Amino acid sequence: MLKLRAFAMEWRRNFITYLQGFIPLSSEAKMALLDALKVRQYAKREHIVPLNGVSDVISFIAKGCVREYYHNNQTEEVVVWFGIENDIAVSLPSFISQRPSHTAIQAIELTNVVQLSRADLYQLYDQFHEIERLGRIIAEHYLMNSDAYIKELQTQNAAERYHNLMTLKPQILQRVPLSMIASFLGISGETLSRIRAKRANY
The missing domain is CATH 1.20.1280 (Monooxygenase)
Known part of the structure; x- marks a missing residue:
């Protein structure tokens, strides 16, 4: 736990740097984001989002590896995505709608994440137009990646x-x-x- 705390500020700043790769943020927005971010550790096989659970946090992977999967009609697990350092793990449809997610996100190894709750994010949207714009850009990025995955399945x-x-x-x-x-x-x-x-x- 002490080691986790020692790296917490560094990981939170890394997340801010990641976000600024999409658009620049003002000093005020960055400070507000830093105050809202929390660091959490997930054990191997622990779920960030369980099957049929509601996704209410965005998780930036600081250290570790996760998978996103669902159960098919034969109740077999089907993996659709792997996340590693500097990836964002979120079930976006569930995060937006606050309905149960049809996919689960699970740690494959001991994983440390920086998290931003939906409630805090929407509050930041109201305070900072640039963060609201950032959220739209990240959502578009997520949808483009999902579309690329579907095309890959269909054509490769x-x-x-x-x-x-x-x-x-x-x-x-x-x-x-x-x-x-x-x-x-x-x-x-x-x-x-x-x-x-x-x-x-x-």
Whole structure:
């Protein structure tokens, strides 16, 4: 816990830096954001958003790894996203509507996050036009990524999707069980092994 506190301010500032990658923020807005941010630690397998739970916080991953998944009609877990350092984890439809989320977000390893609650965010929207604009830009970014994921599913085979994952997040292979990667790709473990073996021979 002491170690968590020691890094809390650094992680909160890193989140502000991340946000300013979208638009610049005034000193007043940055200070108000810093005051609203909280740092929390999730144990391995602990849920940030449980299945059918309501997503009421935005979580910036300071250190760790998470997955987003849902259950299909056969009650099998289907992974749709992996998040690592400097990613934002949120079930945006649930966050906006305050209705139960159809996906869950779970820590794969010990994970430290910087969180901003929905209540605090909407209060900041009322106080700062620039933060309200920032929220819209991040929501658009989220929707664009979701659309890219759907197009990838529709147009790319498993080998191409595996290549994309390894290009964008190469450390995932060392941090995530192969069964979860296979689920993300929509293939069996045996097929994943063949793809990895073929890629290693290139």
